[in-house]
Amino acid sequence: MRARRRGLSAQYRFPETGTRFLLYPQARTVRGFELPRLVRLAARPGTIGPGPRDARLEVIDALHKAPYRAPGTGEYVWRPPYPRSKPRRRRVRPSAQGHFDHLVPGTPAFAAAATFAAAACALDVWEHYLGRLRFRLNPRQRRFELIPRVRRLGDNAYSGVGYVEFGFAHADPRQPYCENLDVVAHEVGHHILRAVLGPTPTGETALEHKAHAEAAADLVSLVVVLHFDRVVSHLLEQTRGKLYSENVASQIGEFRDEWSGRLGARTAFHDRRLEDVARARRKGDFHAYGRPFLGAAYEVLVEIYESHLVRRELISPRLARRSSRATARARRSLRGAFAARFRLNPDGFGDALRDATADFARLLAAAWTATRGQPATFARVARNLVRADRRLTSGRYGRIIRHAFGERGIATGSRRA
Ligand SMILES: [Zn+2]
Known part of the structure; x- marks a missing residue:
């Protein structure tokens, strides 16, 4: 148990016994952040399956995917779940001990795992302060989708009901937004806020x-x-x-x-x-x-x-x-x-x-x-x-x-x- 400090709790600390992932806590282009860092998610090793995916989140490394919402207008063109018949990369598998920090930076597998790590650690941190959260999903959708790289999004990150998806900084394929914790946490932040605050009101206050x-x-x-x-x-x-x-x-x-x-x-x-x-x-x-x-x-x-x-x-x-x-x-x-x-x-x-x-x-x-x-x-x-x-x-x-x-x-x- 954590000691309570005059009504406020101590800062959330990533547990020593959690599942290991690598991510970039800032854009790799920021000096001092060129190397990936270790993060331990709250989930016990072995509980995060190939994808990565857990009970709530799953990475879908879709190929040649059209954005769910049109980048110009934000209108929905289609919606999750991403159909099984559509092309995607193979699921990223954990190590024998159930960790994901064995993946090599610069590979699609690394990007997929880093996306999962960023979204899950944003949830780990905020659920410490807010309590358990539930993200809104579409009908027939079982898990919230994290789509690491969508070329056609260009220099954008998008989210909508049941998903977040990411383009590239300056539309440069070497700078995927999904590897930037700050960007992923902002997008996941929208879903955390939606879960806490409820839907956007209509009318004057919208x-x-x-x-x-x-x-x-x-x-x-x-x-x-x-x-x-x-x-x-x-x-x-x-x-x-x-x-x-x-x-x-x-x-x-x-x-x-x-x-x-x-x-x-x-x-x-x-x-x-x-x-x-x-x-x-x-x-x-x-x-x-x-x-x-x-x-x-x-x-x-x-x-x-x-x-x-x-x-x-x-x-x-x-x-x-x-x-x-x-x-x-x-x-x-x-x-x-x-x-x-x-x-x-x-x-x-x-x-x-x-x-x-x-x-x-x-x-x-x-x-x-x-x-x-x-x-x-x-x-x-x-x-x-x-x-x-x-x-x-x-x-x-x-x-x-x-x-x-x-x-x-x-x-x-x-x-x-
Ligand atoms: Zn935003």
Whole structure:
């Protein structure tokens, strides 16, 4: 059993005894992430069969496949299940001991296993915070389909009822999106959110609900990648412990997403407010419209992290206050102060970020669960974050949450601490 920490749980850790897979926790083109890393899924060795597949997920390495939804419009052309009669590669088999880390990078078998590993580890992480989830399937479909490589998708990743499927970065066959954990976790994130929040409402709130879903799928993926020690140490070394910085945000995830066809680079670090995206709202561009929510949520994560640094006496309360209040320009001048502290105890900073990620995930999970069945408007989810925090931590982060969302023009409608 894990020790409970004042209402919040510890960060999910991949179990030592789990089934071994290899994956790339970031795009292989990012320096420091050229090599595949080991991940242990929660499933016991021997319980993941050829495919790979388990009771819920299966990789179908389809050949010459037409996308289920038309890349231009998002309209369904056809739907899962992928028929038995259609061409596909042979199922990837586990090793004699039931693991999948024997596969050679660069082969289709490796890509198939990495896709499974990314989707399953996103589920392992989020089910730790949300409880057991069920994905929606089509009639006659028994498992959720993961389709690693669909040439005709080009520079896109798509998902719909019962499946996710992936194209290639810059339409380059050497850069399959299915091998990028961040991209897979974003797409699987849409299905996790659908399972928690329920269907997209019709009418006036539909656009905001979808805009929230885009931001939220980015948050799902951000939380997943922050469960990799390699990513945590890389981020902290890059930023010298100061997470208010452009490079973190731009490092994580850059891909085209679903039917908007827009470049979906993560833009979590920015100062955009709701009024700045009014045009996006008018045009129905829900990716851009969700950015203030994403920016505010990212700020909450960073503030929680800095409060853990203070609690661990890694930075002074004064430095944390200066950091919170600083404008974008002044934040840059604080980098030196952070770098000096980071050098003294980089592992302490790593622990603080892991704790902050767990707190953040727990709060998001509680807020989304409370939103279930209602339109996920920005204000409703933000309000539910404040409430979740009151319940789980007696309001430790209330001020942080209200401030971050308030600054972006998203009212939490609550003044109580
Ligand atoms: Zn998306």
